Amino acid sequence: MAPFSLLSVGAHVLLKSAGLFSSASVVRCSCVVPVIKTFSTSARDPPKRPLTAYMKYVQDMQPTFTRQNPGTKNVDIVRKIAQQWRGLTPDQKQPFQEVSLASRELYKLALQEYKAQLTPAQSAAIAEERKQKLAKRKAIRKKKELNTLGKPKRPRSAFNIFMAEHFEEARGATMQGKMKSLTVDWKSLNITQKQIYTQLAEDDKVRYKNEMKSWEEHMTEIGRDDLVRRKERRSLKATSTIDRKKSNVTVLKAKATKKKTSVKKTDSGAAAKKSVKSTKK
Structure with missing residues (x-):
């Protein structure tokens, strides 16, 4: 070549x-x-x-x-x-x-x-720019990782649901124009009309809460506690501690029951032996 x-x-x-x-x-x-x-x-x-x-x-x-x-x-x-x-x-x-x-x-x-x-000012500006680029790159990598791990999507607001439903027919040639017209249309809705989207948003919050709970439990199981929210992490640890305590109590009760049964058998065996001896006499 x-x-x-x-x-x-x-x-x-x-x-x-x-x-x-x-x-x-x-x-x-x-x-x-x-x-x-x-x-x-x-x-x-x-x-x-x-x-x-x-x-x-x-x-x-x-x-x-x-x-x-x-x-x-x-x-x-x-x-x-x-x-x-x-x-x-x-x-x-x-x-x-x-x-x-x-x-x-x-x-x-x-x-x-x-x-x-x-100059010192230029060096500082370049260092700050580099810092921001690295932070942005890190955020993008983390977002990709979370998507790969199947993290649930955040709940949508009532306005977001309204916007997604009416975006295609919205007025305006550009996205900015469509957003502006949708904002005007949303503000013109009465309370009853907005209530439909408010209820959908509430339902989406419930969906998100349930999916996140299941997802965070799974992350804990695979050793990714770093992805679990701090509050939920404490809750999961507390639940795990309670479960362990219950398990220990159950084991102790089982051992105590087994011990009592063993003592009863020993006592009944001793009584039987005494009975045999007295019969022989």
């Missing part, structure tokens, strides 16, 4: 040269890996992360696969490339891994230069 020879030569030049990060080396690297040209020290344009060996392979092979498979969806093209990547030998993957390693070293230098020219 053509990309192997091109990348292997470039990687060899990059890694063999002692002055890898000299200006001449950067020029040679930009000829082999054009994406490095996008590095910038502007406060508004931080350096882009370098591609991994696999992503570099995908980038190089995608045009060829697209030409060979016209009309194929992009996701299927990537799937074919991924399958071919898994079939490559370590020697065939090595050129891409070397280029990825060289790109990472260049990225580190560019990142250091970028951070050095930031």
